[in-house]
Structure formats: C-alpha cells, structure tokens
Amino acid sequence: MSKLFRAVIMGPPGSGKGTISERIAHSFGLKHISSGDFVRENIAANTEAGVLAKAYMKKRLLVPDHVMTRLLLPRLEEMTKYSWLLDGFPRTLAQADALNSICDLDVVINLNIPLETLKERLRHRWTHPSSGRVYNMYFNPPRIQGLDDITGEPLIQQEDDRPEALVARLRHYKDIAKPVIDLYKAKSILYTFSDTETDRIWPNISTLLSTKIPIVQSDARCASTH
Numbered sequence: 756m757s758k759l760f761r762a763v764i765m766g767p768p769g770s771g772k773g774t775i776s777e778r779i780a781h782s783f784g785l786k787h788i789s790s791g792d793f794v795r796e797n798i799a800a801n802t803e804a805g806v807l808a809k810a811y812m813k814k815r816l817l818v819p820d821h822v823m824t825r826l827l828l829p830r831l832e833e834m835t836k837y838s839w840l841l842d843g844f845p846r847t848l849a850q851a852d853a854l855n856s857i858c859d860l861d862v863v864i865n866l867n868i869p870l871e872t873l874k875e876r877l878r879h880r881w882t883h884p885s886s887g888r889v890y891n892m893y894f895n896p897p898r899i900q901g902l903d904d905i906t907g908e909p910l911i912q913q914e915d916d917r918p919e920a921l922v923a924r925l926r927h928y929k930d931i932a933k934p935v936i937d938l939y940k941a942k943s944i945l946y947t948f949s950d951t952e953t954d955r956i957w958p959n960i961s962t963l964l965s966t967k968i969p970i971v972q973s974d975a976r977c978a979s980t981h
C-alpha cells in the first residue's frame with residue numbers, strides 16, 4: 756500500500772480554508788479535519804477539553820495551546836489509517852511542534868489573500884452557529900436567504916467578521932502564523948497561493964495535489980467519479 760498523505764491548510768480568517776478544504780476532500784478523498792468544527796463538537800458534547808475551550812471562546816480568545824493539542828492530537832491518532840487535511844491547526848509554533856512530534860507533513864497550503872478581499876468576504880459571511888457552516892451572500896448563498904441549507908435554522912453574522920474586528924484579528928494572525936510559516940518553509944513543504952478569487956487558486960492547488968497524492972488515493976478518486 757502506498758504512503759498516506761498528510762496536509763495542512765493555513766491562512767487568515769476569510770482566506771478560504773474551509774471552502775478549499777471541502778473541494779480538496781471531495782476531489783482527492785482526504786478526510787477533512789476542521790479544528791474549529793472539532794472544538795465546537797467538543798463544546799456541544801461537554802467534554803473536559805470542550806468545557807475549557809468554551810471559556811476562552813466566550814471571551815473571543817484563542818484556545819490555549821495545551822487545550823488545542825489535548826483535543827487534536829488524540830483525534831489525529833485515531834486517523835492513522837487515513838490520508839487527511841487539517842484546517843485551522845496548527846495556529847502557533849507550539850501547536851506545530853506538537854503536530855511534528857506525531858507525524859510528518861507532506862504539504863502545507865498557505866493562502867495569501869489581500870486584506871481588502873478578506874474584509875469584503877467576511878462582511879458578507881453568514882454562519883450557522885451550531886455547525887460552523889458558512890455562506891457568502893454572493894459566492895455561495897444559502898438556498899433560502901438567511902437560513903441554513905441543512906437544518907433550516909437562522910444564520911447569523913459573527914461579531915468577529917465585522918471589518919473593525921477583522922483588522923485586529925488579522926494582525927494577531929500574522930504575528931502567530933509567521934514562525935509557523937517560516938518553519939514549514941525551512942522544511943520545504945510550504946506552498947503559497949496568492950489571489951483574490953478561490954476559483955483561480957483552486958486549479959493550482961488541484962494540480963499540486965495531483966502530483967503529490969499517492970496512487971491509491973488517485974485510483975479511489977477515479978473509481979468514485981466514473
């Protein structure tokens with residue numbers, strides 16, 4: 756059997772991590788692990804780490820490294836048989852070091868999107884709070900305005916997505932992501948994509964992954980699409 760594939764997707768809020776992760780999972784058959792969704796699931800299930808995480812998220816703070824690693828590492832260890840794509844983790848160098856201690860990454864996709872584009876997208880991002888599903892009123896609107904496609908529940912605009920909040924979030928992202936980006940650059944596994952449109956970035960990511968994903972995965976993809 757060929758080697759399993761391990762990838763991470765990084766980028767500031769609104770850069771398209773969730774949108775692109777879904778396309779990668781669909782096209783290449785990788786398991787998509789969204790750290791934000793996983794945190795929300797743990798909060799909903801009232802796990803010990805979920806209770807800790809909730810206290811930070813309520814204050815709109817990032818969850819500390821030790822809580823995030825306690826949540827994510829066991830989840831990844833359950834996935835040793837699968838190829839996966841990790842979205843939203845690691846965010847800090849400490850998280851990257853913890854990840855490094857349990858696996859070798861093949862590819863890190865780094866999304867580099869202009870600030871004005873991020874502001875514009877997040878201004879129109881609507882979220883289904885309990886699942887974390889996101890919509891954009893122009894790019895991928897819900898079937899019925901203001902309602903989640905799956906549950907029919909109301910969508911909300913998160914405080915954090917307001918342009919005023921975004922500038923601070925982005926500055927914070929840049930500070931904590933820089934050493935992580937430098938680490939992956941030094942390992943020669945960082946691939947940076949810069950554009951204002953996901954639809955223009957996607958073909959380049961798809962080409963990259965087609966050259967990297969092991970044969971077993973590509974065969975599985977062909978089998979499921981023909």
Ligand SMILES: Nc1ccn([C@H]2C[C@H](O)[C@@H](COP(=O)(O)OP(=O)(O)OP(=O)(O)O)O2)c(=O)n1
Nearest residue numbers: 767768769790791792794817818823843844846
């Ligand atoms: N490594 C991580 C991943 C997540 N979280 C917490 C804080 C986030 O606010 C929340 C939700 O994470 P998401 O990645 O879903 O969403 P965000 O709104 O933070 O980011 P984005 O706008 O990039 O989707 O989980 C965290 O503290 N540390």
Ligand SMILES: Nc1nc2c(ncn2[C@@H]2O[C@H](COP(=O)(O)OP(=O)(O)O)[C@@H](O)[C@H]2O)c(=O)[nH]1
Nearest residue numbers: 769770771772773774876880890891894952953
């Ligand atoms: N207009 C526009 N919106 C996009 C594009 N790509 C993603 N979006 C929307 O922008 C928002 C942020 O994307 P998301 O995938 O949630 O980014 P994340 O925060 O990095 O996970 C969502 O509302 C997406 O639907 C794009 O190319 N153009």
